[in-house]
Amino acid sequence: MPRGEPADLDARNPEMLVASEGESKGYWRSVWRHFRKHRSGMVGLVLFTILSIIALGGHLLAGGLPIACRYKGTVSFPAVVATFHKIPGAKYVKDMPKPFRFPQFNAKREVPKDPEGWAVWPLVPWDPNEVDPENRLKGGSDTHLLGTDEVGRDILSRMIHATAIAMLVGFISMGIATAIGLVLGATAGYLGGWNDIGISRLIEVFICVPVFYVILIVLLLWEPGIYKVMIVMGLFGWTGIARYTRGEFLKLKNLEYTMAARALGATTPRVIFRHLLPNSLAPVLVVVAFGVAGAIFVESGLSWLGFGVMPPTPTWGNILRAGFDNLRVAPHLIFPPSIAIFVAVLTFNLIGDALRDVTDPRLTGSA
Known part of the structure; x- marks a missing residue:
């Protein structure tokens, strides 16, 4: 050529x-x-x-963390941060606000105790591993729409x-x-x-x-x-x-x-x-x-x-x-x-x- x-x-x-x-x-x-x-x-x-x-908005749809709340004078968005943490490496960019980052902190119990506190909860306000011992193996109800498993965990959240x-x-x-x-x-x-x-x-x-x-x-x-x-x-x-x-x-x-x-x-x-x-x-x-x-x-x-x-x-x-x-x-x-x-x-x-x-x-x- x-x-x-x-x-x-x-x-x-x-x-x-x-x-x-x-x-x-x-x-x-x-x-x-x-x-x-x-x-x-x-x-x-x-x-x-x-x-x-x-899949992406699981924490906003179901979970024990509020989407938005005021607790101890501080407004935070724990469920939004938890959703953001699904991105690899996001935990190093934005920490979960205190005290919601601590496993022993029960937001559903503690936030209502604050007289000036308020919270917007997910549609299903149950963490997938949260246990309701009084409702084990129960069918659908107002509290648990799809019922609970053998230890009392909410099926819809899971x-x-x-x-x-x-x-x-x-x-x-x-x-x-x-x-x-x-x-x-x-x-x-x-x-x-x-x-x-x-x-x-x-x-x-x-x-x-x-x-x-x-x-x-x-x-x-x-x-x-x-x-x-x-x-x-x-x-x-x-x-x-x-x-x-x-x-x-x-x-x-x-x-x-x-x-x-x-x-x-x-x-x-x-x-x-x-x-x-x-x-x-x-x-x-x-x-x-x-x-x-x-x-x-x-x-x-x-x-x-x-x-x-x-x-x-x-x-x-x-x-x-x-x-x-x-x-x-x-x-x-x-x-x-x-x-x-x-x-x-x-x-x-x-x-x-x-x-x-x-x-x-x-x-x-x-x-």
């Missing part, structure tokens, strides 16, 4: 410098336009929004705070899986050759590994914990993402805009991250959506078996287990976690199905 040809290509086709970026933006606008017309997908998106609000655990497990585990899958899939698809062969064989090996039993083994060898569950699910849940990414890169790397970018001197990282990756994410998002649903289901199963998040931390799985253990005397405990697990899994399956439909040109008519 003559040395002047890349420059000539640049002079003749300057629009190729921005073609892939424009195509990517136009493609995602088209995906969103079709997604908005997808009824079940929008239902899933609404349910996802509701779950996210519950369900609200368990939502954050479920969402955290789903997104962190799939975040780890997505990072691994994108790197390995992009490497295999773009570089090809022995890289493709080696990574493809590695994918086949990991596909054969039963993830659920690996998690059980890890939790039997080490102390059970939520982060161990998320890490193991992430380390073994990347195969589908890697396969789809590899397939998309094999298809896209020989298209005109990719060849033009290489001819104009774009480095390999720039070609991958600027031109190929944005246009290959759609099928990956489908896998991620289904993966989040699967992760929530797996965590609930592990907690039900006693290998997941340990009580008294509330999860849908251990609430369901408590209901199963007391099925004859308190059948009301079974229904809230069962419905929550069903709704969460359904939510991400609806989103995954919708993404699969709107990214398929045969179904959208954009082929």
Whole structure:
């Protein structure tokens, strides 16, 4: 090839410098336009929004800390600060106001004693681990809308705070899986050759590994914990993402805009991250959506078996287990976690199905 040809290509086709970026933006606008017309997908998106609000605003919806209060002449917002503390590192930015930071301080008992004090409480004024010994295994009432468990803890409060655990497990585990899958899939698809062969064989090996039993083994060898569950699910849940990414890169790397970018001197990282990756994410998002649903289901199963998040931390799985253990005397405990697990899994399956439909040109008519 003559040395002047890349420059000539640049002079003749300057629009190729921005073609892939424009195509990517136009493609995602088209995906969103079709997604908005997808009824079940929008239902899933609404349910996802509701779950996210519950997960992020758990302390504002249920808990023993007031949203706003005046105590000993000081106005503070303990529940708001507790919500802010969900952000990693936020505890170092803003401390919980005194005396609400002390575990032995009972705000529900002490704030009303202050003659000048007042408080705005959450909708469910019960901490998820607060015990009401006079109302054990009670059904729904004005005091406890969904009843109480075997030690007198409010079920609705525990369900609200368990939502954050479920969402955290789903997104962190799939975040780890997505990072691994994108790197390995992009490497295999773009570089090809022995890289493709080696990574493809590695994918086949990991596909054969039963993830659920690996998690059980890890939790039997080490102390059970939520982060161990998320890490193991992430380390073994990347195969589908890697396969789809590899397939998309094999298809896209020989298209005109990719060849033009290489001819104009774009480095390999720039070609991958600027031109190929944005246009290959759609099928990956489908896998991620289904993966989040699967992760929530797996965590609930592990907690039900006693290998997941340990009580008294509330999860849908251990609430369901408590209901199963007391099925004859308190059948009301079974229904809230069962419905929550069903709704969460359904939510991400609806989103995954919708993404699969709107990214398929045969179904959208954009082929």
